[in-house]
Amino acid sequence: xxxxxxxxxEVLRTLLPVFIIVLLLCFTIVDxxxxxxxxxxxxxxxxxxxxxxxxxGVDLSMNPIGEHMSLExxxxxxxxxxxxxxxxxxxxxxxxxxxLLILGSQVEEASxxxxxxxxxxxxxxxxxxxxxxxxxxxxxxxxxxxxxFMAITYGVIFILTPFxxxxxxxxxxxxxxxxxxxxxxxxxxxxxxxLSKIKGGKNAEENSFGLVGVMSSGPILxxxxxxxxxGQKNIQGEVVEYVIAEGVLRPIINKLPGVFIESVIAxxxxxxxxxxxxFIKFKIPKDExxxxxxxxxxxxxxxxxxxxxxxxxxxDMGRIIGVELGKMSxxxxxxxxxxLGLIVVLVEPAVHVLGEQxxxxxxxxxxxxxxxxxxxxGVGIAIALSMVRIVVPAVKLWYxxxxxxxxxxxxxxxxxxxxxxxxxxxxxxxxGPMTATxxxxxxxxxxxxxxTADVLVDGFGVIAMVAMAPVFSIMILxxxxxxxxxxxxxxxxxxVVSSHLVEEVNMDHVCIMAIVNRGLxxxxxxxxxxxxxxxxxxxxxxxxxxxQKVLLPIINIELQPEKEIIWFxxxxxxxxxxxxxxxxxxxxxxxxxxxxxxxxxxAMVRSFTTINVTNDADQAT
Amino acid sequence: xxxDSLFFTIVNRGKANAVLHKAQECGAESGTIxxxxxxxxSKFWEKIGLAEIHxxxxxxPASDELSDKLHDTISETFTFSKSNHGVAFTIPxxxxxxxxxxxxxxxxxxxxxxxxxxxxxxxVDKGRSKDCIKSARAAGxxxxxLIHGRGAGxxxxxxxxxxIEPQKDIIIxxxxxxxxxxxKERIFSDLELGxxxxxxxxxxPISRASGLVEQRTEENKGGTA
Numbered sequence: 001x002x003x004x005x006x007x008x009x010e011v012l013r014t015l016l017p018v019f020i021i022v023l024l025l026c027f028t029i030v031d032x033x034x035x036x037x038x039x040x041x042x043x044x045x046x047x048x049x050x051x052x053x054x055x056x057g058v059d060l061s062m063n064p065i066g067e068h069m070s071l072e073x074x075x076x077x078x079x080x081x082x083x084x085x086x087x088x089x090x091x092x093x094x095x096x097x098x099x100l101l102i103l104g105s106q107v108e109e110a111s112x113x114x115x116x117x118x119x120x121x122x123x124x125x126x127x128x129x130x131x132x133x134x135x136x137x138x139x140x141x142x143x144x145x146x147x148x149f150m151a152i153t154y155g156v157i158f159i160l161t162p163f164x165x166x167x168x169x170x171x172x173x174x175x176x177x178x179x180x181x182x183x184x185x186x187x188x189x190x191x192x193x194x195l196s197k198i199k200g201g202k203n204a205e206e207n208s209f210g211l212v213g214v215m216s217s218g219p220i221l222x223x224x225x226x227x228x229x230x231g232q233k234n235i236q237g238e239v240v241e242y243v244i245a246e247g248v249l250r251p252i253i254n255k256l257p258g259v260f261i262e263s264v265i266a267x268x269x270x271x272x273x274x275x276x277x278x279f280i281k282f283k284i285p286k287d288e289x290x291x292x293x294x295x296x297x298x299x300x301x302x303x304x305x306x307x308x309x310x311x312x313x314x315x316d317m318g319r320i321i322g323v324e325l326g327k328m329s330x331x332x333x334x335x336x337x338x339x340l341g342l343i344v345v346l347v348e349p350a351v352h353v354l355g356e357q358x359x360x361x362x363x364x365x366x367x368x369x370x371x372x373x374x375x376x377x378g379v380g381i382a383i384a385l386s387m388v389r390i391v392v393p394a395v396k397l398w399y400x401x402x403x404x405x406x407x408x409x410x411x412x413x414x415x416x417x418x419x420x421x422x423x424x425x426x427x428x429x430x431x432g433p434m435t436a437t438x439x440x441x442x443x444x445x446x447x448x449x450x451x452t453a454d455v456l457v458d459g460f461g462v463i464a465m466v467a468m469a470p471v472f473s474i475m476i477l478x479x480x481x482x483x484x485x486x487x488x489x490x491x492x493x494x495x496v497v498s499s500h501l502v503e504e505v506n507m508d509h510v511c512i513m514a515i516v517n518r519g520l521x522x523x524x525x526x527x528x529x530x531x532x533x534x535x536x537x538x539x540x541x542x543x544x545x546x547x548q549k550v551l552l553p554i555i556n557i558e559l560q561p562e563k564e565i566i567w568f569x570x571x572x573x574x575x576x577x578x579x580x581x582x583x584x585x586x587x588x589x590x591x592x593x594x595x596x597x598x599x600x601x602x603a604m605v606r607s608f609t610t611i612n613v614t615n616d617a618d619q620a621t
Numbered sequence: 622x623x624x625d626s627l628f629f630t631i632v633n634r635g636k637a638n639a640v641l642h643k644a645q646e647c648g649a650e651s652g653t654i655x656x657x658x659x660x661x662x663s664k665f666w667e668k669i670g671l672a673e674i675h676x677x678x679x680x681x682p683a684s685d686e687l688s689d690k691l692h693d694t695i696s697e698t699f700t701f702s703k704s705n706h707g708v709a710f711t712i713p714x715x716x717x718x719x720x721x722x723x724x725x726x727x728x729x730x731x732x733x734x735x736x737x738x739x740x741x742x743x744x745v746d747k748g749r750s751k752d753c754i755k756s757a758r759a760a761g762x763x764x765x766x767l768i769h770g771r772g773a774g775x776x777x778x779x780x781x782x783x784x785i786e787p788q789k790d791i792i793i794x795x796x797x798x799x800x801x802x803x804x805k806e807r808i809f810s811d812l813e814l815g816x817x818x819x820x821x822x823x824x825x826p827i828s829r830a831s832g833l834v835e836q837r838t839e840e841n842k843g844g845t846a
Contacts, residue, residue, distance in 0.1 A: 363655065537791060
């Protein structure tokens with residue numbers, strides 16, 4: 001229950017600015033009907049409750065499912081199984097994404113029926129499947145580096161760009177935004193985290209992110225290829241007349257069943273895949289399964305309430321603000337666009353999930369507020385630039401897209417490795433349901449009122465901008481971060497082959513606790529083993545000490561270095577040699593950072609051994 | 622400063638930095654923060670599998686005097702006397718120094734004899750923490766704090782030569798002297814820790830604790846009577 005309370009507080013903090021700014025606009029310069037205003041307020045409350053419940057559910061269901069599925073993928077004995085499994089995962093979650101179907105029918109219309117909606121959905125899903133399975137292979141091999149992998153992917157995209165008409169360029173980038181929906185993103189994040197946890201090693205932290213980024217490049221490639229192959233150059237079609245709904249409760253109630261069905265369909269492939277595997281393979285204990293099922297139910301309920309609130313409360317509001325501001329002055333449009341971008345992105349569900357994952361993976365070393373701030377600024381600028389594009393027709397989409405991605409690509413080789421994954425992920429994470437409804441409606445509203453703008457062409461492309469900007473801004477943050485971060489020597493792990501049972505009868509035990517910089521835990525375990533220690537447990541944390549404070553410039557956020565904490569339980573007779581050898585080891589001691597503590601303990605250890613090889617391997621397969 | 626003990630604090634997530642700053646005002650030199658999960662004692666939420674709360678564990682190396690001072694100041698500033706505001710306890714972890722090592726004797730009996738409370742640490746494979754807490758509760762414990770960690774790696778024969786890192790759950794349970802052995806035995810037998818590879822359990826003596834549920838209930842009783 002406290003977890004729900006925590007989530008509600010967190011969502012409230014991010015929703016309040018949006019709520020206040022929109023209300024301010026309504027009471028000052030924008031003239032809004034009472035119905036729409038009341039619906040916005042009701043929608044906000046639904047969003048608050050829905051999102052909190054959704055995030056809670058995701059915590060309970062998506063994370064364990066992702067962990068189990070990724071264990072299944074990683075422990076495959078043949079490459080074919082890895083390829084098929086990860087392709088299936090990518091394909092199934094994308095095919096069921098409601099946003100993608102909407103995009104498909106839009107394209108069908110825009111291309112005058114040459115490209116059918118279902119073909120687009122399947123092509124994009126295949127694109128995602130292929131990219132996910134390539135991404136999984138890369139993660140498991142750890143080669144090529146993630147920056148290189150993404151550079152190659154976007155290199156191919158840039159080579160294709162000149163052959164694609166501008167309209168389709170926008171659609172292809174929008175398609176990537178459409179696939180990274182509210183459900184798929186948390187799921188893929190969980191898979192990525194699960195895989196890197198299993199793989200471990202010195203790049204575990206870096207590998208925890210990036211799969212969403214990989215995934216969102218799939219649709220871009222798929223749509224571009226389709227456009228080239230079908231020879232489609234021009235977008236045609238009529239803009240559907242936008243009708244602002246009347247009444248307060250009616251539109252909400254009308255929306256609800258549709259949204260519910262959409263959510264069920266989106267959730268279904270994950271559930272089906274998981275339960276099939278659970279039936280054949282995992283056989284999760286009943287307690288845990290119950291928690292997952294409850295989590296899934298909460299996810300479904302939360303998502304339905306959230307989306308209904310957004311569709312019925314926020315879309316009309318965004319549209320009206322766009323139209324009204326467009327009438328007044330283009331500068332106002334750009335300014336308000338910036339502010340809306342700044343605050344709306346923080347309400348995106350996936351942004352919350354990503355933030356939590358960053359905290360989990362780095363044990364709080366990377367301040368989430370910093371990531372959120374950078375994300376905000378990026379998206380704010382993206383929306384402002386989109387408004388510029390609507391006001392000034394001469395400014396084209398690719399003026400921003402190509403240089404943005406190009407600079408991000410180059411920076412990725414200079415940036416702190418953890419941030420490269422986070423940055424590419426952030427693109428998919430930022431372009432979620434809030435952007436697709438509220439921000440898009442705002443942009444389209446503005447485009448209808450400005451004569452030089454084309455609703456169809458300028459409408460597409462907003463999501464693409466939102467997906468590009470955070471990649472760019474977080475990559476810059478990562479480059480700054482790298483120069484501020486203390487570099488530790490990381491030790492590549494030597495596989496330890498073990499071992500036989502050792503009977504230890506009735507002896508006094510001692511608990512040794514060592515705190516070292518991240519990356520040195522394996523070395524500590526090695527040294528201690530040589531002096532007679534057996535098992536060890538490693539935890540991660542962050543540490544602050546007066547003499548080694550690191551501050552980021554200007555904003556003065558303190559960076560707390562990451563530490564590893566290792567616990568040994570040993571017999572009293574070997575504890576001294578172990579402690580001494582740890583303190584004597586030149587590598588561990590070179591920066592004087594190792595701390596060793598010893599406490600007496602009463603252990604109930606009848607026999608202890610280093611981990612039983614056959615036992616664990618059986619569990620894993 | 623000679624470090625005679627480690628001062629542990631368990632608070633809700635996000636508060637550890639504030640506690641650490643306070644501790645540094647009192648004279649602490651450094652502190653390490655771990656992320657953990659707490660348990661909520663509620664039959665209903667537990668039944669539907671939703672009892673979980675995010676915690677942070679702060680570890681501050683301190684001398685004996687400093688640890689006493691920390692207990693007083695921190696439990697007062699962060700009102701540990703109220704429920705769910707946090708727990709603090711001191712474990713006599715000696716900082717090991719090379720020069721002193723010859724003289725130092727690790728004395729099991731005295732520390733264990735003086736302790737009024739004990740910290741029971743159980744390390745099991747990931748996912749078994751719930752069972753552990755369940756059997757600890759059955760033996761009279763209030764709740765526990767969970768930290769995720771990993772064991773040392775082992776190589777396997779999958780397509781990619783992954784070094785699988787076995788994920789471990791570390792469960793910390795704080796309890797009074799009377800209940801220690803009952804809880805320990807119960808967990809040991811319920812989780813079959815006697816079998817190889819199933820996990821280990823050990824206790825650490827606590828020289829001083831503040832903010833425990835037991836202490837609160839005692840105070841409350843005293844207040845009403």
